[in-house]
Amino acid sequence: MKRETVRRTLRAAAVLLALFLLCLLLYALRPPCLILSSTGYYCAGCGTQRMIASLLQGDFPGAFRQNPLMFFLLPLAGIYAAAEAVRYVGKKRPLWKSRAFLPVLLVLLFLSLLFTLLRNLPAFSFLAPLPTLS
Template structure:
């Protein structure tokens, strides 16, 4: 899967200019919590950490939380793992709402 992702980001998009559009943004004009993730991962592959974080900061907040969730699952701490999962879901929904408010427009991915 990692090889396919890197090929998509480093070969397919630069050659064709075609990437997967966000259906939520296309239908509503609003940014979903995942908008900008493709550009963020592409910037990360080029080691441009500032742009990677600017395109979608949520994925870099969720990654460590997911790691904690995974560890809790492995240690059979089911209630804590479920709480972590709920926290990640609330965070993602909140981020999706907040990034569309004018006062937080800096959280929207740059065009």
């Protein structure tokens, strides 16, 4: 393997490891949602920590119930990060520079905003995260 490829592989692995450790730190600290605490409304991320806890216990229906949007978006974000790392190591153009990236990002933003709006309406209260048992 060429020296530059080894360096790129180590850099990509370091970035992925840092992202993973950041996620672990956030999960361990379990910070409260600033939007929920200041407005009383659920954001698109509310329930994600409890969703991850349910996933770690193997409770997939319970995890989906906590936050259906993040249940699908977080694995996709992980796949995207891994794909970017592979492209970086292979010296290929990053995905975020492709034509499709901005439209996909805008669709995800729209879906997140729509999910946030719906989960706060009484008719869609089933989208709200389950209350904590503390």
